[in-house]
Amino acid sequence: MKASPLLISWHNENQPIYSAHFEPHSNKGRFATAGGDNNVRIWRMERDGEQRTVTYLSTLIKHTQAVNVVRFAPRGEMLASAGDDGNTLLWVPSDTHSHTPAFGEDGTEDKETWRIKHMCRSSSGAEIYDLAWSPDGVFFITGSMDNIARIYNASTGQMVRQIAEHNHYVQGVAWDPLNEYVATQSSDRSVHIYNLKTKDGQPTLNQHNKIIKMDLPARRISTTSPAPPEPSPRPHESVESASFAPASPAPSMPGTPASLALPMNPPLISHSRRSSFGSSPSMRRSASPAPSMPLPAVRPMENSPNPYLVGISGIKNSSIYANESYTSFFRRLTFAPDGSLLFTPAGQYKTSNPTVGGRNVDEVINTVYIYTRAGLNRPPIAHLPGHKKPSIAVKCSPIFYTLRHGHKPTTQITIDTASADDPIPALPDPVMPSRSGANPSPMDPPPPAIPIMPSPNELSRPTSSPKPTDGDTLAPTPAFALSYRVVYAVATQDAILVYDTQQQTPIVVMSLGPMTA
Numbered sequence: 095m096k097a098s099p100l101l102i103s104w105h106n107e108n109q110p111i112y113s114a115h116f117e118p119h120s121n122k123g124r125f126a127t128a129g130g131d132n133n134v135r136i137w138r139m140e141r142d143g144e145q146r147t148v149t150y151l152s153t154l155i156k157h158t159q160a161v162n163v164v165r166f167a168p169r170g171e172m173l174a175s176a177g178d179d180g181n182t183l184l185w186v187p188s189d190t191h192s193h194t195p196a197f198g199e200d201g202t203e204d205k206e207t208w209r210i211k212h213m214c215r216s217s218s219g220a221e222i223y224d225l226a227w228s229p230d231g232v233f234f235i236t237g238s239m240d241n242i243a244r245i246y247n248a249s250t251g252q253m254v255r256q257i258a259e260h261n262h263y264v265q266g267v268a269w270d271p272l273n274e275y276v277a278t279q280s281s282d283r284s285v286h287i288y289n290l291k292t293k294d295g296q297p298t299l300n301q302h303n304k305i306i307k308m309d310l311p312a313r314r315i316s317t318t319s320p321a322p323p324e325p326s327p328r329p330h331e332s333v334e335s336a337s338f339a340p341a342s343p344a345p346s347m348p349g350t351p352a353s354l355a356l357p358m359n360p361p362l363i364s365h366s367r368r369s370s371f372g373s374s375p376s377m378r379r380s381a382s383p384a385p386s387m388p389l390p391a392v393r394p395m396e397n398s399p400n401p402y403l404v405g406i407s408g409i410k411n412s413s414i415y416a417n418e419s420y421t422s423f424f425r426r427l428t429f430a431p432d433g434s435l436l437f438t439p440a441g442q443y444k445t446s447n448p449t450v451g452g453r454n455v456d457e458v459i460n461t462v463y464i465y466t467r468a469g470l471n472r473p474p475i476a477h478l479p480g481h482k483k484p485s486i487a488v489k490c491s492p493i494f495y496t497l498r499h500g501h502k503p504t505t506q507i508t509i510d511t512a513s514a515d516d517p518i519p520a521l522p523d524p525v526m527p528s529r530s531g532a533n534p535s536p537m538d539p540p541p542p543a544i545p546i547m548p549s550p551n552e553l554s555r556p557t558s559s560p561k562p563t564d565g566d567t568l569a570p571t572p573a574f575a576l577s578y579r580v581v582y583a584v585a586t587q588d589a590i591l592v593y594d595t596q597q598q599t600p601i602v603v604m605s606l607g608p609m610t611a
Contacts (some may be wrong), residue, residue: 105129112177112424113163117170118492125153126173128161134175135183136206152206155211162223162424169230172211172248174227174234180219182236184212184248191578213250216244224426226276228267233297235276235311237264243278245297254296262418265425266487270432275302275470279425282419285438287470298593303471305468310409310444377569390480390584390591391597392573393463395473409444414463416484418438423586426487430580431494435595436465437582439485452487460484476573483587494580497596508605573598 104111109130116125121140134154140147157428166173188209227234233254235245243264245255262282269276270290275298278286285308288299415425420440427438441461446454448577460481463474479487497519574595581594581601592602 095269105135106131107135110575111584112161113165114606115165118167118168120170124170126164126166126175128164128177130160131511132157132159132161132163132177134164134173136173137206140384144361150205152204152208154183154185156207156210157181159221162221163225165225165227165234167227167248168229169231173208174225174248176222176225176236180215180221180222180238182208182214182222182225182234184251185209190320194242212248214246214251214253215243216253217283223263223265228266229271229273235269235278237267237278237280240281241280243267243276245276247262255299257286257288259301260284262422265423266300266427267441268427268429268436270429271431271435274433275429277429277436277438278371279415279427279438279440281416281420281425283413283415283417285415285427287436306415308473309440310414311530312411373482390478390600390603392475392476392593393479409446411453412444414441416442420484422484422486424486427449428488428490430582431491431492432593434467434576434581435465435574435580436486437490437584438463438465438474439488439584440443441485443477443479460586462488477592478593481514481584481586481589481591483589485584485586486583488582489585490580490582493581495581495594496579497579501597502601504600504604506605507602532556555570572596 104127106129110130111127113128114125116123118220118304125137125139127137129135132155133558134157135150136152136154138149138151140149150428154173154175157177157179161177163177163384164173164175171186174182175185175186185208186208190209191206192412214236216238217510218238218240220238220242222236222238225234227248228499232248233245234248235243237243241258241260241262241264243257243260244253245257248251257278260278260280260282262280264278264280266279267276268278273292276288276290278288280286284304286304287302289302291298291300298484329603425440427436439462441463443459443461445457445459459479460483462478462481463484464476464478465472465474469475525590572595573593576595578593579596581592584591584593588605590602590604591600592604593600
């Protein structure tokens with residue numbers, strides 16, 4: 095099956111799209127987009143053989159400023175939207191037809207009608223940059239420009255908790271699919287992780303970790319496995335948060351899939367959308383991936399991003415996330431659909447390079463930091479260096495994919511939509527073949543395999559692949575030891591990179607014009 099990009103005038107006057115989300119657990123193909131024209135639009139993607147078409151369904155008009163985020167509830171019965179007007183609107187389908195203005199040049203009429211069930215607004219009315227639902231759809235969390243994350247009850251629209259521990263805008267929020275953690279990311283260069291419990295129907299939070307700085311290693315190792323072979327330094331935490339960082343509990347196993355082949359538990363060890371990135375004479379950003387890394391790839395924290403540089407020294411007590419002058423107002427972190435991993439964008443990996451004059455010049459490399467579930471109060475287990483521009487969002491497919499038997503080379507795609515006359519190249523083959531007949535839902539993980547529990551010594555060894563047979567290609571070195579594949583995408587300011595947890599290099603790299611998340 096081949097797929098082609100769909101070039102559609104999604105919003106009025108080609109306004110930017112800040113968010114898009116498919117309705118989960120639905121065969122209707124419905125999805126929503128949120129844009130700079132203050133509107134939310136509902137669409138349906140339809141299939142006709144191998145072709146895909148998009149049909150306009152409805153426009154939701156109530157926001158008075160740009161809509162930054164739109165998310166369907168886990169069961170799809172409700173849609174949440176939030177934006178610069180400080181309002182979070184909860185929408186539900188309605189049987190009453192509304193007379194909204196026709197959309198598009200052809201005057202397309204609405205095929206669906208949605209009504210507001212609740213409007214949630216904080217006392218500050220601050221802009222909202224991100225939103226995430228609890229897995230049961232009972233609560234949702236928002237991140238705002240007043241430095242506060244708020245949790246609301248979706249059935250009543252009432253705020254039940256607020257987190258006021260960041261020192262700058264909260265630009266990303268994530269809710270653990272196993273309902274045990276929530277995570278927030280801010281332009282104060284930190285990621286906060288909280289233990290979540292529900293008592294008498296109300297959520298309670300205790301800080302699990304506050305990630306700000308850490309010692310960045312510079313030594314190089316021979317292994318290509320992202321599992322750190324030796325203990326890593328702990329992140330530097332503030333005094334007041336240190337008491338809230340208990341030892342990591344035993345990893346919570348997802349309900350499905352039931353078999354999780356470790357090592358997910360690592361060895362012991364200016365208020366403007368056009369703000370520019372700060373710079374200084376002693377700091378320079380990597381313009382392109384290092385020669386040893388022609389593609390961004392999963393790297394263990396002990397691996398230097400550029401093994402061919404000589405004389406690099408480690409950086410002590412270094413901030414690992416970009417500061418408030420970061421070019422985008424989104425830092426959308428996410429959990430893997432099984433809760434095994436946490437991906438955090440806007441990462442920076444700093445190395446110190448000596449010059450001829452004896453001075454060290456710091457080089458900042460854009461990256462995404464990855465934490466394991468059992469290591470949420472420990473340093474990241476791996477990162478994704480090599481992105482030319484800072485990352486602004488990470489999102490995982492909700493589908494669990496079967497493991498491949500061979501390596502999939504990275505497909506490079508450049509999509510230039512500046513001219514409608516230019517042909518757009520076809521996208522690569524899907525990561526899973528089309529299936530027919532009565533097969534299990536792709537949301538279900540593959541049949542569980544008997545997990546092989548490696549010993550602590552084996553965890554540090556480079557993983558090896560079986561020798562290829564005639565006509566076969568070498569199997570990829572697993573980036574993470576799972577019995578299935580999780581596919582995830584990283585959005586940067588000029589590209590989208592699609593990875594999976596089986597191989598270290600991307601599956602697809604799509605280069606685009608200026609982007610939002």
